[in-house]
Amino acid sequence: MVSIGCVIKTPGNSRNNKTGSWRTFKPILDKEKCIDCDNCIIFCPDSSVNKQHDIDYDYCKGCGICANECPSDAIEMVKE
Amino acid sequence: MDIPDKDLLAPGHRGCAGCGASIAVKLALNALGKNTVAISATGCLEVMTTPYPETSWEVPFIHVAFENSGAVASGVESALRIQGKDDVNVVAFGGDGGTVDIGLQSLSGAMERGHNMLYICYDNEAYMNTGIQRSGATPYGASTTTSPKGTASFGEDKPKKNMPMIMAAHGIPYVATASIAYPEDYVKKVKKAAETKGPAYIHLQQPCTTGWGFPSEKTIEMGRLAVETGSWILYEIDHGNFEITFRPEERRPVKDYLSTQKRFKHLDEEHIEKIQKYVDAECKELGL
Ligand SMILES: Cc1ncc(C[n+]2csc(CCOP(=O)(O)OP(=O)(O)O)c2C)c(N)n1
Ligand code: SF4
Ligand code: SF4
Ligand code: SF4
Ligand SMILES: [Mg+2]
Numbered sequence: 138m139v140s141i142g143c144v145i146k147t148p149g150n151s152r153n154n155k156t157g158s159w160r161t162f163k164p165i166l167d168k169e170k171c172i173d174c175d176n177c178i179i180f181c182p183d184s185s186v187n188k189q190h191d192i193d194y195d196y197c198k199g200c201g202i203c204a205n206e207c208p209s210d211a212i213e214m215v216k217e
Numbered sequence: 218m219d220i221p222d223k224d225l226l227a228p229g230h231r232g233c234a235g236c237g238a239s240i241a242v243k244l245a246l247n248a249l250g251k252n253t254v255a256i257s258a259t260g261c262l263e264v265m266t267t268p269y270p271e272t273s274w275e276v277p278f279i280h281v282a283f284e285n286s287g288a289v290a291s292g293v294e295s296a297l298r299i300q301g302k303d304d305v306n307v308v309a310f311g312g313d314g315g316t317v318d319i320g321l322q323s324l325s326g327a328m329e330r331g332h333n334m335l336y337i338c339y340d341n342e343a344y345m346n347t348g349i350q351r352s353g354a355t356p357y358g359a360s361t362t363t364s365p366k367g368t369a370s371f372g373e374d375k376p377k378k379n380m381p382m383i384m385a386a387h388g389i390p391y392v393a394t395a396s397i398a399y400p401e402d403y404v405k406k407v408k409k410a411a412e413t414k415g416p417a418y419i420h421l422q423q424p425c426t427t428g429w430g431f432p433s434e435k436t437i438e439m440g441r442l443a444v445e446t447g448s449w450i451l452y453e454i455d456h457g458n459f460e461i462t463f464r465p466e467e468r469r470p471v472k473d474y475l476s477t478q479k480r481f482k483h484l485d486e487e488h489i490e491k492i493q494k495y496v497d498a499e500c501k502e503l504g505l
Contacts, residue, residue, distance in 0.1 A: 139269070143269050145267070145269065145270055145271070145272045147270075147272070148227075148272065148274060148275045148276075149227035149272070149273060149274070149275045150227075150270075150271050150272060151227050151228070151229035151230050151266065151268075151271045151272060151273040152227050152228060152229045153229060153271060154229035154230075154231070154271060155229070156228065156229055156230075156231075159234060160234075175218065175220055178220055179218060179220070179244070179400050180240060180397075180400075180436075180437050181240075182232060182234075182235060182236045182237070182239040182240050182243075182436075183228045183230075183232075183239070184224040184226070184227070184228045184243065185228060188220055188222070193228070195228075196228035196229060198234035198235075199234060200234040200235035200426075200433040200434060200436070201235070201432070201433060201434030202235055202433070202434050202436055202437060204434060205434040205435065205437070205438060206437050206438075214434075
């Protein structure tokens with residue numbers, strides 16, 4: 138049922154929607170090459186890179202921004 | 218830059234792959250922190266983050282009509298103030314259509330009344346959510362669905378409305394331009410705006426992969442090109458003091474920016490030359 142005023146009382150519940158299924162290319166991050174600049178975290182539109190630089194494939198849409206903004210070529214986009 | 222354990226804009230939102238609007242809001246919310254109420258007009262941001270019964274917002278969020286986010290934000294700010302809750306950030310987000318066209322009067326009123334709030338215009342230079350119609354913020358020459366390139370038209374025939382200077386003319390304490398491609402500069406301005414007593418306005422350029430026509434991985438690169446060519450100038454006006462906050466080492470020709478986007482691909486040398494002259498004049502005026 139729709140609540141009065143369409144109030145949603147569950148902050149952040151869009152997490153139910155696993156946008157990883159949109160992906161056609163997958164970012165693969167090589168931690169050996171990583172220089173910890175955090176560009177991939179800062180610029181990810183889908184909050185899919187955590188502080189340890191692990192990629193969350195549940196939500197990553199495969200846009201490729203992280204790979205494009207990585208100064209040390211540590212991220213490669215490979216076809217799913 | 219401080220990286221939070223958890224972003225205040227949750228994933229699972231329906232923004233296009235590579236959407237710059239979500240980067241814009243994620244960075245702003247992380248800078249403002251949990252103690253924030255957000256308001257947003259209709260537009261891509263609202264549509265992609267709140268498909269009922271889901272929301273991506275981790276802070277209280279109000280979706281309002283297209284034309285009244287300035288008015289609603291002033292109401293929220295007044296209600297909080299009357300309750301003695303002076304430490305809550307009130308931030309309104311509006312697209313360029315919602316800000317420079319349809320929401321202009323309510324925003325102007327809010328600024329005039331001096332509410333302690335921050336308004337961020339995330340400018341993707343057209344009405345994207347409804348299918349790329351031109352807005353007052355669409356730049357000269359851009360092809361949109363209501364300013365299409367073709368035999369009878371070369372695209373948008375008017376220069377971009379200078380919204381940050383319209384806000385500055387209100388005499389409010391803080392006005393700034395920003396870009397998602399310069400996150401440190403942007404976040405610094407958001408924090409400064411939040412600390413400012415009274416109204417603050419940030420005009421943020423946000424490249425849009427779908428509306429501008431470039432590959433999704435180039436969202437940030439496009440923002441950088443805009444700044445490096447002088448097509449978008451980063452500055453702030455803090456209590457009347459104007460300052461350029463980023464100077465490109467050498468200004469690149471605007472062609473480098475225009476030629477990488479589908480919306481400008483059709484432009485001939487004559488139009489590119491005209492755009493270069495616009496940009497040169499603007500840079501000269503602002504001292505870049
Ligand atoms: C009064 C009114 N007119 C038209 C619309 C339809 N509409 C919804 S979103 C939108 C475009 C929003 O453009 P903008 O503010 O630039 O945000 P963007 O979608 O580009 O992020 C329009 C025309 C509406 N919701 N309300
Ligand atoms: S490909 Fe895009 S969505 Fe996926 S982790 Fe990289 S920046 Fe984020
Ligand atoms: S962008 Fe590249 S170098 Fe920077 S943190 Fe991410 S993987 Fe490491
Ligand atoms: S159309 Fe543009 S602003 Fe809208 S969701 Fe897609 S990339 Fe983001
Ligand atoms: Mg827009």
